[in-house]
Amino acid sequence: MRYFMTFSYDGTNYNGYQKQPKAKTIQGEIEKALKKINGDKKVDIHASGRTDAGVHAYNQKAHFDLSKKQECDKLIKSLNSLIPDDIYIKHIDEVADDFHARYNVTAKEYVYEINMGQYNPIQKNYQYQYNKRLDVSEMERALKYLEGEHNFKSFTKANEEKEDYNRRIIQTLLIRDTKDLNHITISFLGTGFLRYMVRNMVGLLIEVGEGKIKSEEVIDILNAEDRRKAGVCAPACGLYLKDVFY
Amino acid sequence: MRYFMTFSYDGTNYNGYQKQPKAKTIQGEIEKALKKINGDKKVDIHASGRTDAGVHAYNQKAHFDLSKKQECDKLIKSLNSLIPDDIYIKHIDEVADDFHARYNVTAKEYVYEINMGQYNPIQKNYQYQYNKRLDVSEMERALKYLEGEHNFKSFTKANEEKEDYNRRIIQTLLIRDTKDLNHITISFLGTGFLRYMVRNMVGLLIEVGEGKIKSEEVIDILNAEDRRKAGVCAPACGLYLKDVFY
Secondary structure: OEEEEEEEEOHHHOOOOOOOOOOOOHHHHHHHHHHHHOOOOOOOOEEOOOOOOOOEEEEEEEEEEOOOOOOHHHHHHHHHHHOOOOEEEEEEEEEOOOOOOOOOOOEEEEEEEEEOOOOOHHHOOOOEEOOOOOOHHHHHHHHHHHOEEEEOHHHOOOOOOOOOOEEEEEEEEEEEOOOOOOEEEEEEEEOOOOOOHHHHHHHHHHHHHOOOOOOOHHHHHHHHOOHHHOOOOOOHHHEEEEEEEO | OEEEEEEEEOHHHOOOOOOOOOOOOHHHHHHHHHHHHOOOOOOOOEEOOOOOOOOEEEEEEEEEEOOOOOOHHHHHHHHHHHOOOOEEEEEEEEEOOOOOOOOOOOEEEEEEEEEOOOOOHHHOOOOEEOOOOOOHHHHHHHHHHHOEEEEOHHHOOOOOOOOOOEEEEEEEEEEEOOOOOOEEEEEEEEOOOOOOHHHHHHHHHHHHHOOOOOOOHHHHHHHHOOHHHOOOOOOHHHEEEEEEEO
16 A cells, blocks of 8 residues: 655754665654554665755655554544654555656755844744845846756756756745844745755855846856856755645 | 943743752853952842743843943943853943832733643743643633722732732733644733732633633632632743833
């Protein structure tokens, strides 16, 4: 029986989503719980993709197979009682045997949170504390150049020679909080994202906001297909996997 | 020289504001840092009041004396570099020698955050995860009965016989987040608050929201002057000291 689940997590205290032999990971914690539910037989979960250490998820998705049929509501309850309270299983459905939570993804949305105001210790692990005003209008213009299909080699760790660096960003948004003008949220909806791609795009947008790079230079940076052209990687704690679409 | 500071903190990893011999506290951490700045001489800080373990502060205020005059901006920087990153000194001013951060308080505002939606692991330590819909209108009516001058003995731990339980709540607000209708913030502006008073008032409001108590019964509960009449204490993690006025 194949199951498909939606779950959220606070990535602060994890070494990323993906299982590792000695480190605490989201996948590791959920698989440990599933093994107990599955009569002590190992269960592999297949997520829509990994998230790095410190990155959070509102709606990560994954599938897994169990040896016996289980009632979904009961399964949610058992799982939530076995996993740490910074991970939460929101929903589980039965799915067809050929459904795959990674291969069948059609789009993903990531959001990135930036605080341009005074350092807020309460949000320490949940936003990038930039602490200075950025030129938000110029950032919004730069953001629009990232939309569409591009080779995003300048925005990833280029280590695999044969990798296809083309991705399509369907829509971007830069939202300024009306209650707190120092807070901005940047949203990226795309068919897929390369490793560090969102954080590298945000890093570039910050340099645009600082006036170091002009918004139209984003075109040259994309065309360069060279990581060294695109500035720094924004911190993990500001990044959230918001949704995965199928 | 007397200094007056505004600071914020994430109360999650502290045993409350007030110094204790063996536990990690906000006051303990700041005093440790101030001692270094003050030529290894002990500095006592006097805050507007304590906050309990797990309670957060956006703008806590305190005064302290240093043996030598220091530039306020430099003092902020030195202090912030010495304290943990879940405490942050926002502002320091020189004040008159007879200014007292506790005795001179004219009002305080506390806010309490409640999530009536699905459990959110990312906000685990920052709101009360109630997970069910409450009758918000009835809660708002109940809240209004708490405004004004009352004996709040029903809302505190009554252990000191001669204590004056009269306090005045100047204004209350119940705000429903327009972006997330499941999220409510309750604000209490008052001349002073007894220990656990805000959390006990919120606990009662939740029982009103659940339909267990009618809003107008708040009057009887106030008049009873008996802790046993007023229901449970809401969890610390939802509470924030928002501001202190002088």
